[in-house]
Amino acid sequence: MSFIFVAQLFAIFAFATCGGYSGQLRISVDCMEKASSNLSIGIDFAYPFRLYQVSFEAPACEGMRRERVFLIGDYSSSAEFFVTIAVFAFLYSLIATIRNHNSRHEADFVVTVVFSFMWLVSSSAWAKALSDVKVATDPDEVQLLISACKDQTNKCGSVHGSRWSGLNTSVVGLKNWCPRRVG
Ligand SMILES: *[C@@H]1O[C@H](CO)[C@@H](O)[C@H](O)[C@H]1NC(C)=O
Ligand SMILES: *[C@@H]1O[C@H](CO)[C@@H](O)[C@H](O)[C@H]1NC(C)=O
Numbered sequence: 001m002s003f004i005f006v007a008q009l010f011a012i013f014a015f016a017t018c019g020g021y022s023g024q025l026r027i028s029v030d031c032m033e034k035a036s037s038n039l040s041i042g043i044d045f046a047y048p049f050r051l052y053q054v055s056f057e058a059p060a061c062e063g064m065r066r067e068r069v070f071l072i073g074d075y076s077s078s079a080e081f082f083v084t085i086a087v088f089a090f091l092y093s094l095i096a097t098i099r100n101h102n103s104r105h106e107a108d109f110v111v112t113v114v115f116s117f118m119w120l121v122s123s124s125a126w127a128k129a130l131s132d133v134k135v136a137t138d139p140d141e142v143q144l145l146i147s148a149c150k151d152q153t154n155k156c157g158s159v160h161g162s163r164w165s166g167l168n169t170s171v172v173g174l175k176n177w178c179p180r181r182v183g
Contacts, residue, residue, distance in 0.1 A: 007093035010119065014086030022046035023162030027139045029148055030155040031061035040159060043142065047083070048076035049133050061148040069145050073136045078129035082122045089115055137162055
């Protein structure tokens with residue numbers, strides 16, 4: 001496999017999974033006082049996963065009062081680092097495609113080594129951030145942030161969690177791919 005091919009695959013993967021990701025979880029808050037319940041609260045989040053900026057309104061289960069709740073955490077540095085490396089890999093691969101292939105092999109080799117290293121660092125940082133994002137957006141964890149849910153007389157539940165299939169691939173796939181220089 002040539003470096004150019006791998007770099008392009010990496011870039012497409014990173015955009016399709018991390019950079020392009022948006023997810024939604026949905027929870028229910030069933031107050032003892034039924035009228036104030038909301039059985040379907042949707043919470044949307046997306047790249048770059050600055051979760052502390054993501055908020056939603058939950059019933060306070062006291063009359064019609066509601067409270068604004070914020071998710072916890074900021075995973076943007078790992079996510080942006082991962083996508084930035086992908087952007088550079090993609091740009092470099094474009095330049096390499098249009099350039100004379102017989103020249104500057106030394107430079108190609110150095111760039112490939114640097115990218116391989118950055119790739120490992122960025123994908124492992126992102127793998128760690130991703131597992132934290134999964135916990136922070138787990139409906140069971142999010143319920144703990146809602147005051148009304150701390151009161152046993154109200155019932156809180158998870159309607160659905162976020163779908164992670166695309167993101168799993170981004171991390172799993174990267175572990176198996178390292179850029180290799182051919183020719
Ligand atoms: C429940 O919460 C959603 C926001 O996720 C809101 O759009 C909807 O109007 C709320 N429903 C009630 C009955 O308050
Ligand atoms: C994604 O990973 C989680 C654990 O982190 C696992 O429970 C889930 O089944 C995986 N999904 C896919 C589609 O592989």
